Every structure is written in C-alpha cells, then in structure tokens.
Amino acid sequence: MSQTDxxxxxxxxxxxxxxxxxxxxxxxxKGGRTNFFGFILRLVARLPFLYVAGRWYGxxxxxxxxxxxxxIELIAQLSTLGxxxxxxxxxxxxxxDPRITVWDGMFVAFLASALGSAILLLFPQFMFPSGSISxxxxxxxxxxxxxxxxxxxLAACAYRFDIGATVRARAVVEPWVISIGAxxxxxxxxxxxxxxxxxxxxxGAFATALxxxxxxxxxxxxxxxxxxxxxxxxxxxxxxAAADAIEWGTRRLDLFILGQFTSPTxxxxxxxxxxVASLPQKLKTSFEPILxxxxxxxxxxxxxxxxxxxVSQVGFWIIAAQAGVALAxxxxxxxxxxxxxxxFVGGTGALAFLLAAEVVAATAVVSEAALVYVARHxxxxxxxxxxxxxxxxxxxxxxxxxxxGWPPIYYAGAVALALMLALGFASLxxxxxxxxxxxxPVNSLRWALVWATAGAAVLGWGATQLPEWAELLIGxxxxxxxxxxxxxxxxxxxADRALFRKHPAPATETASSG
Numbered sequence: 001m002s003q004t005d006x007x008x009x010x011x012x013x014x015x016x017x018x019x020x021x022x023x024x025x026x027x028x029x030k031g032g033r034t035n036f037f038g039f040i041l042r043l044v045a046r047l048p049f050l051y052v053a054g055r056w057y058g059x060x061x062x063x064x065x066x067x068x069x070x071x072i073e074l075i076a077q078l079s080t081l082g083x084x085x086x087x088x089x090x091x092x093x094x095x096x097d098p099r100i101t102v103w104d105g106m107f108v109a110f111l112a113s114a115l116g117s118a119i120l121l122l123f124p125q126f127m128f129p130s131g132s133i134s135x136x137x138x139x140x141x142x143x144x145x146x147x148x149x150x151x152x153x154l155a156a157c158a159y160r161f162d163i164g165a166t167v168r169a170r171a172v173v174e175p176w177v178i179s180i181g182a183x184x185x186x187x188x189x190x191x192x193x194x195x196x197x198x199x200x201x202x203x204g205a206f207a208t209a210l211x212x213x214x215x216x217x218x219x220x221x222x223x224x225x226x227x228x229x230x231x232x233x234x235x236x237x238x239x240x241a242a243a244d245a246i247e248w249g250t251r252r253l254d255l256f257i258l259g260q261f262t263s264p265t266x267x268x269x270x271x272x273x274x275x276v277a278s279l280p281q282k283l284k285t286s287f288e289p290i291l292x293x294x295x296x297x298x299x300x301x302x303x304x305x306x307x308x309x310x311v312s313q314v315g316f317w318i319i320a321a322q323a324g325v326a327l328a329x330x331x332x333x334x335x336x337x338x339x340x341x342x343x344f345v346g347g348t349g350a351l352a353f354l355l356a357a358e359v360v361a362a363t364a365v366v367s368e369a370a371l372v373y374v375a376r377h378x379x380x381x382x383x384x385x386x387x388x389x390x391x392x393x394x395x396x397x398x399x400x401x402x403x404x405g406w407p408p409i410y411y412a413g414a415v416a417l418a419l420m421l422a423l424g425f426a427s428l429x430x431x432x433x434x435x436x437x438x439x440x441p442v443n444s445l446r447w448a449l450v451w452a453t454a455g456a457a458v459l460g461w462g463a464t465q466l467p468e469w470a471e472l473l474i475g476x477x478x479x480x481x482x483x484x485x486x487x488x489x490x491x492x493x494x495a496d497r498a499l500f501r502k503h504p505a506p507a508t509e510t511a512s513s514g
Contacts, residue, residue: 045175049197050275052182054340057194063268065194067259068127070252072140075116076147077248080109082241087155089373092296099217102156109152113145120144130264136192143199146206153209157216159293165212169205177201246383250390250422251278254415257394262408265343270412272340273347276329277354291369299373307370308440315366315444320491322362323453324483326355331460331479332471339472346409353416360420363427363444367434374437379430386426393418448491456483 053062083090083105090101120126120141124133127140150169157165181197189196255274259267291314298306329336333348364386371379397414435442456479463475 045179049179049182050340054272054344056186059265059268059343062271063264066271070255071127072143076144077245079112079116079144079148080151081112084151084155088159088293088296091159092300102217103220106152109148113148117141117144140195143202146202150206150209153213156213160216162212165209169208173208174201174205177204242380246387250387253390254419258411258415261398261411266408269344269347270350272344273351274354276336277351277358295370304438305440308438308442311366311370311442312444315363318362319359319444320487322359323449324480326359327456327483328476328479330355332464332475335468335471347412349413350416353420357420357423360427361423364430367430371430371434382429386422389425390418390422393421446491448487451490452483452486455486
C-alpha cells in the first residue's frame with residue numbers, strides 16, 4: 001500500500017489524491033449517474049406491469065408466473081458460468097484479444113444454456129409444478145439463451161464503460177415491453193399473457209444488448225472456438241459462477257421456500273412485495289457494471305487502498321440511495337401494495353422487511369465486487385454460509401408461525417425477515433474480510449444516514465395519517481425530499497457530490513472530506 005493512498009496531507013498545499021484516483025471516482029460517478037437515470041426509467045416503466053399483473057391477472061396467476069420465472073432465471077444464471085463479472089478479469093489480462101475473449105465467453109454461455117434449456121423442455125414441470133402445461137409454457141425454456149446472452153453482452157459493454165447499453169436494455173426495452181405486453185396479451189391469450197410478455201421483454205433486451213457489443217468488439221469474424229481454452233475458462237470461473245448463483249439464490253430462496261408451505265395466491269402476494277422491494281435493489285446494479293472494471297484495473301496495479309476507498313465510496317452511495325427509496329415505499333406500504341390490488345395489502349409486512357434487506361445487503365454486494373477477485377474461495381464459503389443461514393431461519397420462522405396458529409400470510413413476513421438477517425450477516429463478514437485482505441478500512445456507514453432516516457420517518461408517520469391518495473401523491477415526495485436534503489447537507493462531501501457533477505472538478509476539489 002503506498003503512502004499516497006494511506007496517509008493524509010501534512011500541509012494545505014500537498015495534492016490530496018493522485019490523478020488516477022480522481023479518474024476512477026469520475027468513472028464510477030459517471031457510470032452510476034447514467035445507470036441511476038436508468039433506474040428512474042425502469043421504475044416508471046415497471047409500475048404499469050405491477051398494476052396490470054395485480055389488477056387484471058390476480059394473485060394466483062402472478063404466483064404461477066413468478067415460479068416459472070424463478071426457475072428459468074436460475075438456469076440462465078448458472079449458464080453465464082460467472083462471466084457476468086469474470087469477463088472483466090479475462091479482458092484485463094495482458095495480451096488478451098478482446099474480440100476473441102468476448103465471443104469465447106458468449107459461446108461458453110450458449111453451450112451451457114443449451115443444456116439447461118434441454119432439461120426444461122423435457123421436464124417443464126420444473127417451471128410449472130402445479131396446473132396444466134401448454135405448448136407455450138414448454139417453449140419458455142428457450143429464454144435461457146436470451147437471458148444468459150444478455151448478461152454476457154452487457155458485461156462486455158461495461159468493460160468499455162458503455163453503461164448506456166445497460167440502461168437501454170434493462171431500463172427502457174425490458175420493463176416497457178413487459179408492461180405493454182402484459183396489457184396487450186390479456187386480450188389475446190389471458191392464460192399465457194404474463195409468460196408471453198416476459199418472453200417478449202427478454203428477447204428485446206437481448207437484441208438491444210447484442211448490438212452495442214458487436215459495435216465495440218466486432219462480430220465473430222474469423223473467430224473459431226478453442227475447446228482447450230474454453231474448458232480452462234469454464235473451470236477457472238467455477239468459483240465465481242457459484243458465487244453469482246448463490247448471490248442470486250439468496251434473492252430467490254425465500255420464494256422457493258415459501259412455495260413449499262403456501263398456496264400460489266400467497267406466493268403471488270409475496271412476489272409482488274418482492275417486485276416493489278426490488279426497485280431500490282436496481283440502484284445497487286447501477287454501479288455493478290462500472291465497479292468491476294475499475295477494481296480489476298486497480299488490483300492489477302496493486303493499488304489496494306484505492307480499491308478499499310472505492311468500495312467504501314460506492315457502498316455509501318448505494319446505501320444512501322436505497323435507504324431513501326426504502327423509506328418512501330415502506331412507510332406508506334399499505335397504500336403502495338393497495339395500488340397493485342386490494343388482495344395484496346396483506347404483503348405490507350413482508351414489504352417492510354424486504355426493503356430493509358436491500359439496505360443492509362449493500363455492503364455485502366460492494367465488498368463481494370472486490371472479493372471475487374482477491375478471495376473468491378473464501379467469498380464462496382461465506383455466501384454458502386449465508387444461504388444456509390437464510391434457509392434455516394426461513395424454515396424455522398415459518399414453523400414458529402405455524403405453531404402459533406398464525407395465518408399463512410405471516411409466512412411471507414417470516415421468509416422476508418430471514419432474508420434481512422442473513423444479508424446483514426453477509427455484509428458484516430464480507431466487509432471485515434475485505435478490509436483485512438486490503439489492509440485498509442472498508443466502511444460505507446455514516447452518521448448522516450441515521451439523521452436522514454429519523455427525519456424522514458417523522459414526516460412519513462405524519463403522511464400516513466392522510467387519505468391513501470394523498471399518502472402516495474404527497475407523502476412519498478415529502479419523505480424523499482427531507483431525506484435527500486439531510487443526506488446532501490450532512491452526509492455528502494465534495495467527493496460524494498461528484499456523483500451529481502457532469503464534469504468533475506479538479507483533484508483539489510474532489511478530494512474526500514473524510
């Protein structure tokens with residue numbers, strides 16, 4: 001670790017940070033700013049789908065759709081073989097041919113997708129365990145190709161700092177197509193409407209991601225698959241693939257366990273609460289595409305303290321943003337769930353725990369962004385322990401609720417609480433491990449978060465006394481407004497404000513205020 005990274009300036013005229021540190025901060029801020037705009041677009045586009053799915057199709061149809069999507073996306077996640085994040089490491093290697101590396105990754109993912117799709121085609125009951133299976137349902141297995149291909153293409157674009165590709169695919173095409181499709185297919189084929197709209201959205205996102213990837217790296221051209229290299233690539237990425245699958249699994253295990261104890265109706269209510277809670281989760285993904293390339297470059301140059309600073313910086317940005325959105329959606333939770341449909345109001349308790357889980361998970365997510373490169377096996381073990389803890393707590397809490405004679409809707413709150421506690425455990429352990437490896441502090445928490453949360457909670461309680469329409473139209477903006485003002489004035493230093501500055505100021509201005 002260099003003295004430049006670890007020591008504070010001893011005199012006012014000493015440059016506070018090396019130029020490359022400011023360049024990294026500017027890159028992170030630019031990527032996060034672009035994707036934050038994408039988050040707003042996704043939020044606006046996703047709400048019509050939640051409304052149409054809840055009001056028109058109902059909880060039972062939503063539950064059936066949700067379980068099928070769960071299985072399809074699990075197979076697609078496994079089919080990426082860890083290249084969603086591992087591709088940046090492959091491209092950073094000295095002498096790597098970018099075009100060959102990208103198409104090798106795409107080819108490996110497609111081979112794995114072919115195997116996964118074949119299994120689902122032969123055994124569609126994995127996707128639809130209850131009820132009849134139509135030909136349309138069976139061929140949903142082919143979406144594995146599109147989903148896995150989209151992840152590889154967007155990872156390749158992110159390495160070139162093209163975050164706009166992610167915004168177009170994930171925040172414009174995907175949510176708008178599924179929202180419009182859900183409404184349109186209701187009039188064409190109501191039983192298959194949700195699945196058909198999902199298929200259209202996944203295919204649209206893949207096409208939108210593939211085009212910029214080809215523009216950056218070129219088509220396959222004279223590329224030919226090299227079996228030895230591809231096998232080596234898959235083997236090396238096995239720990240990263242497992243970590244990705246486990247991280248994805250922690251956000252789906254609650255759905256799977258709940259499905260074993262409840263009806264499709266309760267499952268559908270919980271799925272809708274999860275969809276609302278996943279809106280602030282998208283803020284985390286705003287930085288994922290750009291954080292990986294920045295970390296891999298600094299690790300290659302042995303700038304460990306810079307990595308710790310970047311993880312802490314981005315972690316605070318994510319926590320600050322997620323906490324604000326969580327408060328705005330959670331305090332008027334009954335009104336928010338009621339907007340989806342009156343049958344979904346019972347999921348308000350689950351919504352509160354799920355929103356809290358997104359906030360506590362932020363530190364684990366940004367820490368893992370570095371751990372997958374410096375301690376991938378230990379990170380994998382921690383992820384496995386987190387998954388096991390979540391499973392044990394989920395089943396235990398459900399059994400307690402059943403023994404107490406509580407209605408099945410309480411099971412939804414039980415698995416959400418288990419998720420929150422498990423993710424809190426992962427954040428503590430992963431941040432501590434990364435700090436030890438980098439020999440530098442990794443801490444994304446600041447006292448300003450407490451003050452801003454307290455101020456928003458007080459005003460939010462007042463908003464809940466208003467009629468439901470006013471609670472949403474007036475209360476949500478007021479909660480966000482007071483929270484944002486407190487965070488900006490009490491928590492954001494000059495380096496933090498680079499996130500909102502289109503052209504970052506010189507190094508002397510953007511140095512962290514501590």
